[in-house]
Amino acid sequence: MLTAENRARWRLAGLLSPATLIIGLFFVVPLAIMALYSLLEPGMYGGVEWTFYPDNFGRILGWADGSNEEFDVVYLQILLRSFKLAAITVLLTLLVCYPAAFWVSRQPERLRNFCLFLITLPFFTSLIVRLYAWVLILRPTGFLNASLQGLGLIDAPLDLIYTEGAVLLGMTYIFVPFMFLPIYASVEKLDRRLLEASADLGAGRWQSFWRVIFPLTLPGIAAGSIIVFIPSLGNFIVPSLLGGARVLMIGNLVEQQFLAARNWPFGAALAMLIMAAVLLFLLLYVRWQGRAALKEAAR
Amino acid sequence: MSHANNPVVEIRAAVKHYRTPEGHAVRALDGVDLSVGANEFVTLLGPSGCGKTTLLRTISGFESLDSGELLIQGVAMNQVPPNRRPVHTVFQSYALFPHLSIGDNVGYALDVRGVARAERRQRVGAALELVGMGGLEKRKPGQLSGGQQQRVALARAIVDRPALLLLDEPLSALDRQLRQAMQRELKNLQHELGIAFVFVTHDQEEALTMSDRIVVLNGGHVQQVGAPQDIYDRPANAFVAGFIGESNLLRARVESCADGVATLVGEQGDPLRLPSAGLQVGQPLHILLRPEQFHLDCPGDPAAHGALDGVVEQTVFIGKDFEVSLLSATGSRIKAVVRDASRQALQRLHPGSSLRLWYALDAAHLIAGEA
Incomplete structure (x- = not known):
């Protein structure tokens, strides 16, 4: 005989098991394999030797003694550059999306829905195709250089592609929708009557922005920043198409280790470091949010 | 101020x-x-x-x-x-x-x-x-x-x-x-x-x-x-x-003006005699009477009061007072709030019985109206 409580428990287990299975099989298990691999010795011709081998991390972080692996500061430099580019991408997408969200939220409903449709339109075509379009625009014989030369504004083609600028352009381009949607959600919720109240109490536009609009849309900004920052940090498609060999990001390194160098343990170690960095950031964010919530509750 | x-x-x-x-x-x-x-x-x-x-x-x-x-x-x-x-x-x-x-x-x-x-x-x-x-x-x-x-x-x-x-x-x-x-x-x-x-x-x-x-x-x-x-x-x-407030508005017209007294005819029933200051013959008016300005019995000099006849449609006891809805002889619906219903008065307020309501002439407020 099943009691009501037991039945409820079984039902819950039944409902949760597909998700649990998928996450377990395709996320937790591979992650565990990656964590394990990152501590194993790379085999001579790909594959692994089943011995504990901390030098994968040593190559990156500096304790490789040179007997097995060399420490090379270039990995940290690339990691640092990835952080820098991801952070700038967040800022650029924010700069594009924040004012646009206000504009869209003020439009009549039909135009508003059309704008939202346009924002999601890029998802209908392949990312590679869209990025390759940028290659065609930016390369020395590309559309932009050809046009500028044709107009007589420049003599020789500008160095546009394979620069950090090109990578930032591409990343901003692909991540704009991810920033826009959460910001738009918080901007649309903003009660315009609060802005009237602010003006009524003597605040100018600038003060109303910093005292009312910004704090009330901050959750949207934070959410958008996180979901742009994390995939930017690990992105390898944009730097490999628009950055070439000159602007490597940490994602490219991982890709190279797995696919070209066939050094899975080292690739796994790099991936683990990215994940650790992201987790650290999320932890800080959650603690900051949690503290705000705690403060709220204490009042 | x-x-x-x-x-x-x-x-x-x-x-x-x-x-x-x-x-x-x-x-x-x-x-x-x-x-x-x-x-x-x-x-x-x-x-x-x-x-x-x-x-x-x-x-x-x-x-x-x-x-x-x-x-x-x-x-x-x-x-x-x-x-x-x-x-x-x-x-x-x-x-x-x-x-x-x-x-x-x-x-x-x-x-x-x-x-x-x-x-x-x-x-x-x-x-x-x-x-x-x-x-x-x-x-x-x-x-x-x-x-x-x-x-x-x-x-x-x-x-x-x-x-x-x-x-x-x-x-x-x-x-x-x-x-x-x-x-x-x-x-x-x-x-x-x-x-x-x-x-x-x-x-x-x-x-x-x-x-x-x-x-x-x-x-x-x-x-x-x-x-x-x-x-x-x-x-x-x-x-x-x-x-503002509950009101009865009765349409009326100035029929004649003589010796400072104007005679009004209209929905209030009997012709009404009021000081003629500011009134002209033929002028359309509204007479405003608030529900609480009506009395069941003439409270004083009948010459200083107007009377309105009609048939009681509905009577509601609202605590202390009775709210009476009266269909007047001229066909307008009057709302009155009257006080102190003695036993006899209560019978008068039964739906269907005819009733005469009194009001002080100086309580009647005249408003210029359109014809």
Whole structure:
């Protein structure tokens, strides 16, 4: 005989098991394999030797003694550059999306829905195709250089592609929708009557922005920043198409280790470091949010 | 009232058009004049769409006039943005900042102007004390009841003593009991602060209770301006009579004028003889009789009273009084509230029985009417 409580428990287990299975099989298990691999010795011709081998991390972080692996500061430099580019991408997408969200939220409903449709339109075509379009625009014989030369504004083609600028352009381009949607959600919720109240109490536009609009849309900004920052940090498609060999990001390194160098343990170690960095950031964010919530509750 | 001497607000010939979504032009304000004196409690009263909220929002600066003049403390304000006007508003929705504590909400006007911390704390405390919310600085608006939020909105608007406080139907979201308590408190507060209040409402009872003067608006026009009692006893036109209090409006016409006595015939039944001052033969009129002005028996000299005959349609006991609906001999429906039904009177009030109602001639208020 099943009691009501037991039945409820079984039902819950039944409902949760597909998700649990998928996450377990395709996320937790591979992650565990990656964590394990990152501590194993790379085999001579790909594959692994089943011995504990901390030098994968040593190559990156500096304790490789040179007997097995060399420490090379270039990995940290690339990691640092990835952080820098991801952070700038967040800022650029924010700069594009924040004012646009206000504009869209003020439009009549039909135009508003059309704008939202346009924002999601890029998802209908392949990312590679869209990025390759940028290659065609930016390369020395590309559309932009050809046009500028044709107009007589420049003599020789500008160095546009394979620069950090090109990578930032591409990343901003692909991540704009991810920033826009959460910001738009918080901007649309903003009660315009609060802005009237602010003006009524003597605040100018600038003060109303910093005292009312910004704090009330901050959750949207934070959410958008996180979901742009994390995939930017690990992105390898944009730097490999628009950055070439000159602007490597940490994602490219991982890709190279797995696919070209066939050094899975080292690739796994790099991936683990990215994940650790992201987790650290999320932890800080959650603690900051949690503290705000705690403060709220204490009042 | 000294409002004529140095008004806080003066509005002259204000006109404001709106365009509806269908493209029709609507005159929200159609030549409105208004002046509010220092320390005066003025209520803008009217049905929804009468222009009262538009008028309020032109004073606060959220609407601009198409034509006309607006002066606050003698300074032309037409081109001055809301944040530079010495005026604060208590909004219908309260519009408290949800991310700020009560203390920061109330201190907002001071923070914006950079008032020093010690003075700020003292003034925020005093303002909250004044509305009975002392010591709640640390709470957030979401943790307060509607009535409490109302008080905070009030404290926020008076913290830096504006020249004028605008209140946009601030009590409409409160339940009846709380609303009545707040009406008295608002009136006291206004007296204590010595700030002029302009209060918008569609609730005539609220307007009568609180105001020094009432401005009755309809269709973008000022219908009447006056003290509550003036407006109630001597409404300027049929709209005001109908909007304020319950009223019976009987159509009549001046049949003859002789020796200072005019004879009126119309829906009131027997011809009515009244002083003829200001009346002309053939002039159409409305006779206003409030339900409580009727008596079952003639209370004095029959020559000084009018009588109205009819058949009782319905009688409702409303506690102490009876509310009688009477179908008069001329076919109009009369609402009367009569007192002291002795046993005999009770029988008279049975539906179907014929009844004669008496009213004092000087209680009958004449309003110019259209034929």
